[in-house]
Amino acid sequence: MPPEISLREAYGQTLVELGRENPDIVVLDADLSKSTMTQFFAKEFPERFFDCGIAEQNMVSIAAGLAASGKIPFASTFAVFAPGRCFDQVRMSVAQPRLNVKLVVTHGGITVGEDGTSHQSIEDLSLACSLPGFNVIVPADAIETAQAVKTAAATFGPFYIRLCRPKAPLVHDQSYRFTLGKAVTLNEGRDATIIAIGLMVAPALEAAAKLKRDGINCTVLNMSTLKPIDEAAIIKASAETGAFVTAEEHLKHGGLGSIVAQVVAKNRPVPMELIAIKDTYAQSGKPAELLERYGLTAKDIEKAVRRVIARARTH
Amino acid sequence: MEGIAKKLRRHIITMTGKAGSGHPGGSLSAADIVTVLYFRILRHNPQDPLWPERDRFILSKGHAAPLLYAALAESGYFPVEQLSTLRQIDSCLQGHTDCRLTAGVEMSAGSLGQGLSFSIGVALAGRLNKQSYKVFVLLGDGECDEGQVWEAAMAAAHFKLDNLIAIVDNNGIQLDGWNREIMNLEPFALKWQGFGWHVIEIDGHNLGQIIDALKQAKLVKGQPTVIIAHTVKGKGVSFMENNPEFHGKAPTPLEMEKALKELE
Numbered sequence: 001m002p003p004e005i006s007l008r009e010a011y012g013q014t015l016v017e018l019g020r021e022n023p024d025i026v027v028l029d030a031d032l033s034k035s036t037m038t039q040f041f042a043k044e045f046p047e048r049f050f051d052c053g054i055a056e057q058n059m060v061s062i063a064a065g066l067a068a069s070g071k072i073p074f075a076s077t078f079a080v081f082a083p084g085r086c087f088d089q090v091r092m093s094v095a096q097p098r099l100n101v102k103l104v105v106t107h108g109g110i111t112v113g114e115d116g117t118s119h120q121s122i123e124d125l126s127l128a129c130s131l132p133g134f135n136v137i138v139p140a141d142a143i144e145t146a147q148a149v150k151t152a153a154a155t156f157g158p159f160y161i162r163l164c165r166p167k168a169p170l171v172h173d174q175s176y177r178f179t180l181g182k183a184v185t186l187n188e189g190r191d192a193t194i195i196a197i198g199l200m201v202a203p204a205l206e207a208a209a210k211l212k213r214d215g216i217n218c219t220v221l222n223m224s225t226l227k228p229i230d231e232a233a234i235i236k237a238s239a240e241t242g243a244f245v246t247a248e249e250h251l252k253h254g255g256l257g258s259i260v261a262q263v264v265a266k267n268r269p270v271p272m273e274l275i276a277i278k279d280t281y282a283q284s285g286k287p288a289e290l291l292e293r294y295g296l297t298a299k300d301i302e303k304a305v306r307r308v309i310a311r312a313r314t315h
Numbered sequence: 316m317e318g319i320a321k322k323l324r325r326h327i328i329t330m331t332g333k334a335g336s337g338h339p340g341g342s343l344s345a346a347d348i349v350t351v352l353y354f355r356i357l358r359h360n361p362q363d364p365l366w367p368e369r370d371r372f373i374l375s376k377g378h379a380a381p382l383l384y385a386a387l388a389e390s391g392y393f394p395v396e397q398l399s400t401l402r403q404i405d406s407c408l409q410g411h412t413d414c415r416l417t418a419g420v421e422m423s424a425g426s427l428g429q430g431l432s433f434s435i436g437v438a439l440a441g442r443l444n445k446q447s448y449k450v451f452v453l454l455g456d457g458e459c460d461e462g463q464v465w466e467a468a469m470a471a472a473h474f475k476l477d478n479l480i481a482i483v484d485n486n487g488i489q490l491d492g493w494n495r496e497i498m499n500l501e502p503f504a505l506k507w508q509g510f511g512w513h514v515i516e517i518d519g520h521n522l523g524q525i526i527d528a529l530k531q532a533k534l535v536k537g538q539p540t541v542i543i544a545h546t547v548k549g550k551g552v553s554f555m556e557n558n559p560e561f562h563g564k565a566p567t568p569l570e571m572e573k574a575l576k577e578l579e
Contacts, residue, residue, distance in 0.1 A: 026443070050439065050474070058466035061429045065436020068414075068421065071443070073436075089463070092426040093433060097414050 010142035012037025064093035079108035079121035109249030126254025140201035147178035189217025252276035326385035332571035375430020376455035428461025457489030472511030519544025
């Protein structure tokens, strides 16, 4: 197994690097800097760090004011609180004027674990992707996190970057180069395509390796940029494999599966299986237990691939 | 200055009357405040709307857009003739302010409660950049029902933003009726004081008091200032004054004619 590294720590360290390079980088948090890891930046650049207290709405509109004045604000809290808690502020203060605000949220999905439903963000990607002009990224590992954060800093416009709480195995090596809006092919096969984001990329690779032993060869795409979606990669994969499985730590409504389905339905329909949280909230538990209970494991992906290939054959 | 205020009021009536919708009441109540800001207090350059050293005026009560547009046009940001396109399709003068479309508009507004927070961001940037500009933000009193206003009030005092000056157009009326009946804000001045603000109360239609208050506010050190301007909703048009009906209703052609006669 590849080493497991914290995405949040990669974010915190990258912010410090960016802060050293560019005096216009400023960071805001809503009393979670020890969890989002903006604390590293706060320590080195206290004058450029603004803890807004437990007031996410205020934080987002302050970030907008800073961006309108030429700063590059990174605002962080948990994914469940942004954009959910402050949706109208993200909509009117940031998205409508297309301001240069970077929302980097942590503790996405249900792998927050024991804190339970109130802290498990399962709707945030749907909300973020609904905002015109927003760039939405879900990095799969620490290497991709660092690069996505640097890309966001260097690219004008609003960004939503969602990180998970647990450490995640590296699925990229140091030579990896993140490109906004480009899917990453991690494995190539002709029988089916698995498209995954975030913490689900590693299990997708695991499922593909297992299936390979049975002679089933899968393409695996890391669709780390959810918006703008890489339509070309999806259309190409649909032509080459004719069967799709998507995997995300999010409700099946409005997330990766929905977005991919829109692209294939319009361009080149293929049978699809969606690995995602069904229409329900989760509960407290260990991350691994929760992933198993809500059907988000390598095993679930593997079964879904077998199902979708069977459907494709009878199509 | 009275002449300019009257001119802005005439624009408000004509614009909303022609558009057939809009918010004349809360535009008229703040007309004297905005007149003083644009024609006496603000350091700005209509030929260079993005001049980095400009004082910022942020309209948080975005439904008073007709008033801001009138002030911007009369200042020379864009031709006065454009005012007649308010709320029409493809106009740069949207029903509520859109900073992408209108020269001189600092913030897109219309969803209440966000302007004070936004102004904190602008004030923090000014301080970080060691720029001397001041940030003036106009809030409605009804707008202060929004919890975000008080999140921002707490933060502005916490950050000791003495380059931030809030003005509340305290006309006492919100859409559904009188504030005191819909959602009581009192003791309003004490609330701001309790949040750590320097508070000045004035008659928001007395130009001298408005000028003095703004000048005084600019000198305050170590804390933000709020000017609670007691105003009359619909000020200047007899049948609109203190009439909740004209919060969000445009005058009919007949009412428009009557109003303009009163504003001659």
